[in-house]
Amino acid sequence: MALLSKKDANLIKDPLADNNPITIQVLGICSALAITAELKASVVMAISVLFVLGVGNVVISLLRNIIPSKIRIIVQLVVVAALVIIVDQVLKAFAYELSKTLSVFVGLIITNCIIMGRFEAFALGNGPWKSFLDGIGNALGYGVILVIVGFFRELLGSGTLFGIKVLGDPVAKTGLYSIGYENNGFMIIPPAALIVVGIIIWVQRSKNRALIEEA
Amino acid sequence: MKEKLHQLKLKYQGKKMAPAFNALHTFLYTPNETTHSGAHVRGADDLKRTMNTVILALVPCLLFGMFNAGYQHYSAINGFPESFSLFNDFLTWDNFLIGITTVLPLVIVSYGIGLGIEFLFAVIKGHEVEEGYLVTGMLVPLIVPVDTPLWMLAIAVAFGVVIGKEVFGGTGMNILNPALTIRAFLFFAYPTWMSGDKVWVHGAVERAGTADAISGETVLGSLAQGSDLTYSLSDMFYGFIPGSVGETSTLLIILGGLFLIFSKIASWRIMVSAVVGALAMGLIFNGIIDAGWLPEYSKFYTLMSFPYWQHLLVGGLAFGIVFMATDPVTGSQTNKGKWYYGFFIGFLSVMIRVFNPGYPEGVFLAILLMNVFAPTIDHYVVRGNIKKRLKRFKTATIYPKPSDEVDSLKTETA
Numbered sequence: 001m002a003l004l005s006k007k008d009a010n011l012i013k014d015p016l017a018d019n020n021p022i023t024i025q026v027l028g029i030c031s032a033l034a035i036t037a038e039l040k041a042s043v044v045m046a047i048s049v050l051f052v053l054g055v056g057n058v059v060i061s062l063l064r065n066i067i068p069s070k071i072r073i074i075v076q077l078v079v080v081a082a083l084v085i086i087v088d089q090v091l092k093a094f095a096y097e098l099s100k101t102l103s104v105f106v107g108l109i110i111t112n113c114i115i116m117g118r119f120e121a122f123a124l125g126n127g128p129w130k131s132f133l134d135g136i137g138n139a140l141g142y143g144v145i146l147v148i149v150g151f152f153r154e155l156l157g158s159g160t161l162f163g164i165k166v167l168g169d170p171v172a173k174t175g176l177y178s179i180g181y182e183n184n185g186f187m188i189i190p191p192a193a194l195i196v197v198g199i200i201i202w203v204q205r206s207k208n209r210a211l212i213e214e215a
Numbered sequence: 216m217k218e219k220l221h222q223l224k225l226k227y228q229g230k231k232m233a234p235a236f237n238a239l240h241t242f243l244y245t246p247n248e249t250t251h252s253g254a255h256v257r258g259a260d261d262l263k264r265t266m267n268t269v270i271l272a273l274v275p276c277l278l279f280g281m282f283n284a285g286y287q288h289y290s291a292i293n294g295f296p297e298s299f300s301l302f303n304d305f306l307t308w309d310n311f312l313i314g315i316t317t318v319l320p321l322v323i324v325s326y327g328i329g330l331g332i333e334f335l336f337a338v339i340k341g342h343e344v345e346e347g348y349l350v351t352g353m354l355v356p357l358i359v360p361v362d363t364p365l366w367m368l369a370i371a372v373a374f375g376v377v378i379g380k381e382v383f384g385g386t387g388m389n390i391l392n393p394a395l396t397i398r399a400f401l402f403f404a405y406p407t408w409m410s411g412d413k414v415w416v417h418g419a420v421e422r423a424g425t426a427d428a429i430s431g432e433t434v435l436g437s438l439a440q441g442s443d444l445t446y447s448l449s450d451m452f453y454g455f456i457p458g459s460v461g462e463t464s465t466l467l468i469i470l471g472g473l474f475l476i477f478s479k480i481a482s483w484r485i486m487v488s489a490v491v492g493a494l495a496m497g498l499i500f501n502g503i504i505d506a507g508w509l510p511e512y513s514k515f516y517t518l519m520s521f522p523y524w525q526h527l528l529v530g531g532l533a534f535g536i537v538f539m540a541t542d543p544v545t546g547s548q549t550n551k552g553k554w555y556y557g558f559f560i561g562f563l564s565v566m567i568r569v570f571n572p573g574y575p576e577g578v579f580l581a582i583l584l585m586n587v588f589a590p591t592i593d594h595y596v597v598r599g600n601i602k603k604r605l606k607r608f609k610t611a612t613i614y615p616k617p618s619d620e621v622d623s624l625k626t627e628t629a
Contacts, residue, residue, distance in 0.1 A: 104465035165395060180364060202382065 011133040012175060015141035022145040023201045024211065027113040032146055033193040035105050040162050042150030044091070044098055044123040046143025050136065052083045053115055067124075076119045077110070084109045114142055137203030149196045157187030235403060260323045261387075265543075267347040268480045272471035273353050273461070273538065274503040277322075279454060279459040281314025282306060284361045287457050288313050288417040291572060305455070317417050318460055321356035324365045329355075329373045336381045345545075347386030349391075354394035354419060357461025358531060358579070360414040371401045392545045393585050402579070410436070414456035433458050435568060435576060436528040440516050451528040462534035465507070465527070472537035481541035484550060485557035490527065492561025498524025500569055519570045526565050535578035536561065545586040551590040551599075560585050 021027045028057065036039045059079050060067075067075050085205055088106045091099035118138050123131040126171065158174075159167040168175015170183060188194050205211045286305050329352045336343040348402055355372060375397030380389040402409045415433055427586040432455055434446060447455050452463025462468070475481035503509055509516055540546060540560050547556035559579050567577025 173601075180366070182367070182405055183372075183407075184404045185406055186400060189403065198382075 007131065008133055012137035012140070012154060016144060016213065017135040017141075017204075018208065020141045020204075021117075021138050022142055022146065022197065023204055025114075025117070027069045027117055027141055029107060029197070030193075031108065031112055031144075032149060032197060033190045034192050035102060036146055036150040036158060036196075037153050037188055037190075038101070038163075039147065039150040039154045039161045040054055040098065041102055042146040043143075044095070045105065046139070046146050048087045048091075049109060049112065049114070049142055050139040051087060052109055053118060053135040053139040055135075056115060057118055057123040057131040060119045061126060061128045062129035064124050072124070073116075079119075080102065080110050080115055086182060112140055131207060138213075145197065145200060148200060149193055153187045153192060154194055156184045157192070159183050181185055188203055240437035257437060263346050266349050268478050269350045269475065269538070270353050272334070272480075273350075273357065274465040275471060276305045276357055276461040276464065276534070277318070277353070279464045279467050280357060280361075281318050282310045283314070283454060283463055284317050284417050284460065285310025286455065287361075287415070288356055291416045307452045313417055318356060321359065321361075321363065321460070322353070322367055324368050325355040325372055326352040329376050330380070332373060332376045333385075336385065336460045340384065340385075345386035347380075349447055349469055351376075351394045351397075355397050358394065358398050358459050358534070360409060361417050361460050362414055363401070363408060365389050367405055369400060371397045371404070374400050387544055389544060391583055392539055392542050395539055395583050397588075398579050402499045415459075432574075435456050435518075438521055448525070448528070451525070455530070459531060461530040465533045468533045475537065475541070481537070481542075482553050484553040485541050485546060485560075486536055488557030489540055489561035492558035492563075493532060493536075493565050494525055494561070495558075496562045496565035497521075500565070504505060528566070530568070530576045530578065532561075532564055532578045533580055535564070539582050540578075540585075545589060547589045547592050547596075549593050549596040552589070552596040555592050555596075556585055556589055559588075 001039045015021055018024065020031055022029065031045065035045050056079050059075060063075065063079075077176070084107060087109070091106060092103070118135060128133070151161070155166070159165060159170060165175075167181070169175045170177050243531050282305055285307070289309065329348045333348050335346050352372075355368070355375075359368065375393045379391050379396035380386070383389045408414055450456055452465050454466065467569045469506065472481070472486060476483045476486070500521075501523050504516070504520045506555075511518060513519075536557075540557060547553045558576075561585065563581035564578040569579055571577065
C-alpha cells in the first residue's frame with residue numbers, strides 16, 4: 001500500500017510542477033528576487049519557509065472551526081509571526097553568520113504571499129493532514145525555484161557554489177579564469193533573478209502548453 | 216540562377232527549413248516573382264529598403280571607427296602628433312590595419328551570433344526572418360569599446376536578441392531597442408570592460424601594469440573625475456578622441472542623420488527635440504554654475520560647467536539621438552509624442568551624465584527608459600486629441616448641408 005493516497009500525493013506533486021507557487025501563481029516573487037544571489041541563502045530560505053508553511057498550515061487547520069471569520073487575517077498573522085520568530089532565533093543561535101546575510105528577509109517571511117495564500121485558500125477549509133501535505137508541497141515548489149535561481153545566479157555571478165570556487169580563482173586566474181572568463185556582474189543584482197525566473201516560466205510553459213494563459 | 220532558386224523554393228515550401236531558405240532567397244531584395252491571382256501592389260520603401268538605408272548611413276561611422284582605433288592606439292604609444300594632418304596621421308594603412316583586425320571581429324561576432332539566433336527562432340516558430348537584425352548587428356560593434364572580448368559580446372548579443380526581442384515576438388514587437396539592450400547587458404555584467412581609462416584604446420588592457428602601459432580616457436570620463444579637457448573642440452567634432460568604436464565623429468553622425476532625414480527613414484522630430492532637450496538641460500546646469508549656487512569643490516562642478524552645447528559633441532549622445540532614439544519600433548508613433556519622447560531623451564541623457572559619476576555616459580539609459588515610456592506618451596497624445604475634438608464638436612454650430620433639394624424647393628416656392 002502506498003504511503004499516500006493518490007489525492008494526497010497530488011497535494012505535494014502539483015505545486016512542484018503544474019501549479020508552482022512562483023512560476024504559475026506568481027506568488028512570493030519578492031523574496032525570490034532578494035535572496036537568491038547565493039545558493040546557501042536560497043537553501044536556508046527554502047527550509048525556513050518549509051517549516052513555517054508546514055507547521056502554520058497545520059495550526060490554522062486545527063483552529064479553523066473556532067476562528068471568527070472577521071478576525072481570521074489577524075489570527076493568521078499571529079501564527080506566522082510566532083513561527084518566524086522561532087526560525088529567526090534558531091538561525092541566530094546555530095548559524096549566526098548566515099542569519100546576518102539573510103538579515104531582514106527571515107522576518108519578511110511573514111509577508112511572503114505564498115504563506116497567507118495557502119492559509120486562506122487551503123488550511124481554512126481542510127483537515128490538518130491534508131493541510132500539512134499542501135504546506136509541504138507548496139514550500140517545496142517555492143524552494144525548488146529558489147534553488148534553481150540561486151544556482152545559476154551564484155554560478156554565473158560569483159563563479160562559486162555554496163561558496164566553493166568551482167570555476168577557479170578569479171584573482172589568481174586559475175581554472176576558467178585563466179582563459180579570460182569573467183564573472184557576470186549582472187547576475188548579482190536582483191533584476192537578474194527576474195529574468196532567470198522568466199526563463200524558467202518560459203521553459204515550463206513551452207513544455208506544457210496547457211499552462212499558457214489566454215492573452 | 217533565378218530559375219534554380221525558384222525551383223529550390225518550391226521544393227522547400229511547407230518544410231521546416233522553409234523560413235531559413237526564404238530568408239536567404241529574399242535577402243536585401245524582394246524577388247520579382249509575382250503571385251498569379253488577384254491584384255497586388257507593393258510599395259518600394261518596405262522594411263528591407265528601410266534597413267538598408269540605415270546601414271548605408273552607418274558605414275561612414277564604421278570606417279571612421281576603424282581608422283580611429285588605429286589612430287588612438289598609436290597616439291597613446293607615441294604621443295599625439297604635433298601638427299595633425301589628415302592623410303599622414305589619420306588615414307594611414309597602419310591605422311586601418313589595427314582597425315580592421317579589432318573592429319571586424321566585433322562585426323562578425325555580432326552578425327554571426329545574432330543572425331544565427333534569428334534563423335533558429337524563425338525555423339522553430341515558422342515565421343519569416345526579418346531584416347531587423349541587420350541594423351542592430353551593425354549598431355552593436357559601433358557602441359562598444361574596441362577591445363571588448365568577443366565571447367562577452369557573443370553572450371550579450373544572445374541575451375539581447377533572445378530576451379530583448381524574440382520573447383516579445385521578434386522584429387517589430389520589441390519594447391526595448393535590442394542594440395541598447397545588448398549595450399546595457401554588457402555594461403552591468405562586465406563594468407570593468409565598459410568603463411574606466413583602459414578599454415577605449417586598443418591594447419591598453421594587456422599593457423596595464425607593464426612598462427609600456429598606455430591609457431586613454433574619454434572626454435566624459437575625465438570630466439567626471441574633475442580633470443581639465445585635453446582635446447580641442449575640432450578634435451571632438453571630427454571625432455579624433457577615444458570612445459566606443461563608431462560614436463566619436465559628430466561630423467559623420469550628422470551626415471548620416473541628414474541622409475536618414477532626407478530619405479525620410481528617421482524622424483527629424485525626434486532628432487530636433489532630443490537636441491533641444493540636451494541643450495536645455497545643459498543650459499540649466501550652466502545657469503546653476505553662473506549663478507554661483509554650486510561651490511567649486513563640488514564633484515559635479517566640472518561636468519556642470521561644461522559648456523552646454525559641447526555635450527552634443529562628446530560621448531555617444533549624438534550617435535544615440537540619430538541612430539538609436541529614432542528606431543521606429545521602440546519610439547513614439549504619434550508626431551506630438553515624438554516631440555516629448557525626443558526631448559526627454561536629450562534632457563535625461565545630460566542629467567544622468569552629470570549626476571551619476573558611475574555612469575559616465577547616460578544616453579543608453581535615457582533611451583531605454585524612454586522606450587518604456589513611449590507607449591504611455593502615445594496613449595496620452597491620442598487621448599488629448601480625442602478630447603480636443605469632442606470639445607470642438609460641442610461648441611461647433613452645425614449648418615445644414617446645402618443640397619440641390621434646397622435649391623429646387625426654393626425655385627418651387629418662388
